[in-house]
Amino acid sequence: MIALLQRVSEARVVIAGETVGQIGAGLLVLVCAEPDDTEAVGQKLLAKILKLRIFSDEAGKMNRSVQDVGGGLLVVSQFTLAADTKSGNRPGFSAAAPPGLGEALYDRFVEAARAQHPVVQTGRFGADMQVHLVNDGPVTIPLNMS
16 A cells, blocks of 8 residues: 655545545545555554654654644545556556455555544545645655555
């Protein structure tokens, strides 16, 4: 699985004019499943996200996790993270999991996140979403567990 983390002071997902997920300070987590991914890969990714020390401590050093600071998670599916841009000008997406598998792995990831973290909001798999965020830092971290 691939994830792109953005440390945010606030973020929300809007679908057809309706806000479907919203957090204050925390992490916007864009997630993409790949064809060989399993639920275990998603668990490993989630564990890394929850413990990654990318929030500032009292000295201003990135030394605290989203759990340490009590931040929220806004989890959004984004198959375009698997884009292949090596040739031509149109990205290819064959490295992303097929929609059925991608949605199942996304759903399991969200369920696990909700079981392990108190504030988890989401977008909607496969929907045309507008993601609004204020990147704090800016801090943007790519993770690839494949």
